[in-house]
Amino acid sequence: MTESNDDTRTSRRRFLTGAAGLAAAGATGAARAENPKNLPPNVAGWSKTLGDGVAVRPYGHPSQFEKGVIRRDVQWLTASRESSVSFTPLHELDGIITPNGLCFERHHSGIAEVNPDDYRLIIHGLVDKPLIFTLDDIKRLPRVNRIYFLECAANSGMEWRGAQLNGCQYTHGMIHTVQYTGVPLKLLLDQAGVKTNGKWLLVEGGDASGLDRSLPMAKALDDCLVAYRQNGEMLRPEQGYPVRLVVPGWQGNIWIKWLRRIEVGDKPWYTREETAKYTDLMENGKARKFTFVMDAKSVITSPSPQMPVKRKGFQVISGLAWSGRGKIKRVDVSLDGGRNWRTARIDGPVLDKCCVRFYAEAEWNGEPWLLQSRAMDETGYTQPSKDALRKIRGVNSIYHNNGIQTWALKANGEVENVEVG
Amino acid sequence: MSRSVSLIIASLLLASPVLAQDKKAPPRSYGIGQVATPAQIAGWDIDVRPDGAGAPPGKGSVKDGEKIYLDRCAACHGEFGESAGRWPQLAQGKGTLASNDPVKTVGSYFPYLSSVFDYVRRAMPFGDAQSLSNDELYAVVAFVLNLNDIVDDKFVLSKETWSQVKMPNENGFYDDDREKSEKAFWNSNPCMKDCRPPVKITGHAAVIDVTPEDKTPRKGGVE
Numbered sequence: 001m002t003e004s005n006d007d008t009r010t011s012r013r014r015f016l017t018g019a020a021g022l023a024a025a026g027a028t029g030a031a032r033a034e035n036p037k038n039l040p041p042n043v044a045g046w047s048k049t050l051g052d053g054v055a056v057r058p059y060g061h062p063s064q065f066e067k068g069v070i071r072r073d074v075q076w077l078t079a080s081r082e083s084s085v086s087f088t089p090l091h092e093l094d095g096i097i098t099p100n101g102l103c104f105e106r107h108h109s110g111i112a113e114v115n116p117d118d119y120r121l122i123i124h125g126l127v128d129k130p131l132i133f134t135l136d137d138i139k140r141l142p143r144v145n146r147i148y149f150l151e152c153a154a155n156s157g158m159e160w161r162g163a164q165l166n167g168c169q170y171t172h173g174m175i176h177t178v179q180y181t182g183v184p185l186k187l188l189l190d191q192a193g194v195k196t197n198g199k200w201l202l203v204e205g206g207d208a209s210g211l212d213r214s215l216p217m218a219k220a221l222d223d224c225l226v227a228y229r230q231n232g233e234m235l236r237p238e239q240g241y242p243v244r245l246v247v248p249g250w251q252g253n254i255w256i257k258w259l260r261r262i263e264v265g266d267k268p269w270y271t272r273e274e275t276a277k278y279t280d281l282m283e284n285g286k287a288r289k290f291t292f293v294m295d296a297k298s299v300i301t302s303p304s305p306q307m308p309v310k311r312k313g314f315q316v317i318s319g320l321a322w323s324g325r326g327k328i329k330r331v332d333v334s335l336d337g338g339r340n341w342r343t344a345r346i347d348g349p350v351l352d353k354c355c356v357r358f359y360a361e362a363e364w365n366g367e368p369w370l371l372q373s374r375a376m377d378e379t380g381y382t383q384p385s386k387d388a389l390r391k392i393r394g395v396n397s398i399y400h401n402n403g404i405q406t407w408a409l410k411a412n413g414e415v416e417n418v419e420v421g
Numbered sequence: 422m423s424r425s426v427s428l429i430i431a432s433l434l435l436a437s438p439v440l441a442q443d444k445k446a447p448p449r450s451y452g453i454g455q456v457a458t459p460a461q462i463a464g465w466d467i468d469v470r471p472d473g474a475g476a477p478p479g480k481g482s483v484k485d486g487e488k489i490y491l492d493r494c495a496a497c498h499g500e501f502g503e504s505a506g507r508w509p510q511l512a513q514g515k516g517t518l519a520s521n522d523p524v525k526t527v528g529s530y531f532p533y534l535s536s537v538f539d540y541v542r543r544a545m546p547f548g549d550a551q552s553l554s555n556d557e558l559y560a561v562v563a564f565v566l567n568l569n570d571i572v573d574d575k576f577v578l579s580k581e582t583w584s585q586v587k588m589p590n591e592n593g594f595y596d597d598d599r600e601k602s603e604k605a606f607w608n609s610n611p612c613m614k615d616c617r618p619p620v621k622i623t624g625h626a627a628v629i630d631v632t633p634e635d636k637t638p639r640k641g642g643v644e
Contacts, residue, residue, distance in 0.1 A: 072635050079497070079507035083547070109544065124462050132457040140453050163626040166639075170632060190448035202468050208550040210543030212468055261465050269470050272540035275532050276525060279594060285519030287530075289594040295606075305626075306635075310642035332613070337620030341613045366643060370620055380609035392603055396523050408622060413641015419624030 068092075071102060074170060077158070082110035083209075085152065087173030090299070091307040094318065096147070096348055096355045098176035100231055105238045106152055106174070108209035112258045116242045121188075121226070125202075125264035128193030135242050138228060141183045146225060146246070149322045149355045151175040151294050153251035153278055156401035160390070163406075163417040167306040171405060171417060172299040175322070177355045180246050182227030185220050189264075198264040202271075203245055206260035213254045214268035215247065219292070223248045223353075226259065249324030249353035250292040251399070253278050283394030294324035296383050297402035298331055298358070298375035309364065309413035317344075317360040323377035327352055330376045333360040337370030337406060337420045338385065344373070369409035370420060386419070467542055467551075471533040473583040477542075480579035481560025483567040489557050490564045493546045502526065502568040512568040518593065528569025532594055534586045538562050 038044035062069060071086040078084040088104040105111075116135045124130035152174035158164050165171050194217070201220050205211040215224070225246035228235060235241040240257025247254050253273060268274070268290070279287040298321035303309050321331045327350050332341040344358040358373070375383045386403030393400075408418040469475040491500065499505050502512030514524030527537050542558055544550050553561065563578035566586060576582070626632065 068637065072633065074631075074633055076631065080547075109547070109550065122457050122462060122465060124457055124466070130457040130462060131454040132461060133454045137453045141451060162624040162629070164629050164631060166626040166632040167635075167637070191450060191454055193448075204465075204468070208544070208548070210467070210550065212539070212543065263466065263468065265470075267470075269468055269539070270533050270536055271468070272531070272536050275536045275594070276527075276530055276540075281518060281523055281525075283519065285523075285593070287518075287594050288597050288599075291597040291599065293597075293599075295599070305632075305639060306637040308639055308641040312643055329609075332611070339615065339617050339620055341611075341616070370622070374611065376609060376611070380607045382606060382608050382611045384603075384606050388606075396521075408625075410641065411643065413643035414639060415641070417626035418622045420620045421623040 066092075069102065071104060072169060072173075074158075074165065083108050085154075085174060087169045088176050089306075090168050090173050090175075090301045090320065091304045093301070094357065096177050096320070096357050097231065098178055100178065100233065100236050100239075103150075103176035103178065103230075103236070103239060104152070104174050106252060107207070107238070108211055109207050111237045112205075112207035113237055114206060114242060114258055119206075119242050119260075121243060121259060121261070123188060123192045123262045123264075125262075126195040126198040126266065127189075127264050128195065129191075131192045133188070135228070138183055138188075138226060138243065141187060143181055143183055144225065145179055145181050146223075146248070147177060147179045147349070147351055147354050148246060148248045149175055149177045149294075149353065150246075150252050150255055151297075151322070151324075153253055153291070153294070153399040156297075156403070156405075157398045159386075159403075159405075159417075160395040160397065160401055163419045166417050168299050168301050168304040168405075169306060172301075172320075174252070175320075175355070177322075178230040179232070180225055180227035181229035181232070182225035182243075182246060185224035185226055185245070185262075186222075188226055188262075189220065192264075194264055197266045200265050200268050202261070202263040202265060202269050203254070203256045203259065204261040204263075205240070205256045206258040211253075211256060211273060212269065212271045213256065213273055214265075214271065214290075215245075215254060217264075219247065219250070247292075249294060249326075251278065251294060254292065278399060280393065280397035280399050282397065288397075291400060292324075294322070295400060295402040296323035296325065296328070296375045296377040296381045297321070298373040298383060299405050300333070300371050300373050300407060303371065303409055303415045304407055305415045305417055308415050309409060311413075312365055313363060315362055315364045317362060317371065319344075319358050319373050320355045321346075321358055321373065321375035322353075322355045323375065323379075323381065324353055325381060326378040327354075328356045328375055329378045329380075331356070331358040332374045332376075333358075334372040334374070335362060335369045338372050338374075338404065341374065364409070366411045368411065369407075370418070371407040371409060371415075372404050374404055387421070467539075469535045469539040469542065471535045473535070473580060476535075476538070476580045476583060477555045477558075478580065479555030479559050480577050480581075481556050481558065481563055482577045483560075483563045483572065483574055485556075486560035486562070486564025486567070489553070489561045493549075493553075494561065497547065502565065511565055515589070518590075526569065527565055528571060528589060530590050530593070532588055532591045534562075534566075534583065534588060537565065541565075 069092040073086045119135045121133045155174035201215045245256040300319040331344040344360040389403045497508035504510035514526040514529035517524045559578045566572045
């Protein structure tokens with residue numbers, strides 16, 4: 001078990017068990033934690049005494065009772081934590097914005113700690129004038145604010161051969177959505193002046209993996225950003241502080257963190273990350289390459305295995321849907337494993353290449369539910385079943401698993417990741 | 422020109438279309454950023470393309486590469502490229518790509534010499550990146566090719582011999598064809614009622630039991 005997972009979870013368990021004891025079985029988790037001294041007609045301690053003053057918490061943090069809301073990893077997945085992934089706790093979140101400290105991480109050589117004074121971005125290759133920018137230079141340029149999802153191409157990659165991980169944090173947690181502030185990549189390229197034979201860019205990170213990918217010029221000129229802020233504050237180190245590339249709707253691997261160099265060329269580079277990795281092996285042994293776009297996908301975040309049902313009666317089913325091809329048009333929800341569907345209610349902003357939050361309300365009286373959600377985007381693409389995907393792709397492709405997820409709700413309120421047929 | 426008219430012109434200039442990321446706007450120079458010198462670029466420009474463009478001067482033999490490999494690489498990748506633990510396997514795997522257990526290695530999967538050379542040059546050894554000299558880099562890559570029977574024991578890798586290396590899986594890749602091969606997924610009128618016979622559970626994650634014990638309270642509260 002991982003240290004971070006242990007620390008935080010232990011404290012919540014202690015909280016839950018310590019307060020009333022497990023003897024009070026049958027009550028909900030929340031009820032077990034109740035302390036009658038804090039409940040009416042009694043008056044709680046926090047209503048009588050002074051709390052922390054201002055600036056005692058100069059950078060605020062969540063309530064001590066929310067310590068279980070953390071990124072987690074799956075240690076058997078990778079050989080080291082420096083080249084690994086941690087997952088966003090989607091089941092604990094609502095709305096569409098991911099808090100900065102909970103955005104999933106994917107590093108290839110750990111977190112580079114870049115001193116902003118020593119940050120440089122070089123643009124060269126097939127340009128009229130090779131340029132080098134400081135962070136201050138980039139911040140002086142005209143900027144825009146855009147909210148996008150970022151999904152790792154390997155999100156749900158462990159589920160190709162069947163239901164494996166019990167929790168949407170693990171099955172779908174390689175995604176986050178934040179508002180980026182940055183400079184359009186087109187504007188930066190215009191400063192250097194791209195030559196007419198410039199068709200591809202090599203974009204490269206400044207960490208110890210020097211992660212490099214080939215980006216088609218058309219996408220670079222369309223909607224890519226060179227971003228330095230997320231949700232208003234400077235990027236977190238684990239998200240590429242001080243500067244990362246934003247490639248809306250495309251697989252996370254090409255959103256280069258710690259961006260240090262952009263080279264303009266006339267053809268792709270075929271780097272290790274776009275050949276040995278991030279290519280999709282089909283059943284016949286051939287692999288798709290440059291599968292940049294993330295297909296429409298959705299997941300029910302509550303109820304889900306880490307967010308069981310506490311009580312019979314009225315339930316709010318909640319989830320996220322997104323598409324790399326544009327806006328989400330509709331989300332359907334099924335309670336019977338995809339036999340019958342109802343259209344869910346989308347609440348909050350519906351933006352280009354961005355997550356939407358959906359809700360479906362239903363009464364539950366202990367009968368078994370097989371919960372599914374199905375996203376449709378503005379191009380008419382409708383999220384396929386896992387079996388429909390496997391029929392075309394086999395089970396070896398690792399990446400781009402956007403099949404419909406099934407959660408089985410049992411009579412006792414427990415929820416499990418299952419496969420249906 | 423009256424003051425109010427010049428104010429209007431000034432505000433129009435401020436609302437330049439670039440701010441709105443207008444793709445049709447003529448490029449504008451902001452005079453921000455310095456010209457990058459050849460020396461600055463050379464220090465960072467380490468990428469190599471399939472045709473060998475960008476490969477540095479130098480050379481290295483399979484024989485020299487073996488020593489470097491055993492010293493710097495074998496602890497993770499195994500003496501024969503077979504991998505130690507969960508670190509990437511570098512050799513073998515030929516003929517497995519269409520099987521139930523595909524083994525992707527330099528020999529079985531990488532399409533180009535540059536795909537491995539560029540990667541080792543920037544990222545390896547893990548945790549000590551860019552520490553190999555050019556000659557060491559050529560040598561260690563030559564040895565990894567030799568582990569995969571792509572070059573013989575006497576091979577010396579350099580810019581000059583670059584084009585002699587033929588990777589077995591060069592033709593193993595094709596461009597993203599989802600819009601064609603998965604055209605059926607574009608269906609904006611999917612079935613809503615009685616779409617399939619009653620559904621059965623065919624697999625349980627709990628049976629596989631590989632989820633980390635994260636101590637999230639998973640018990641339902643219903644009796």
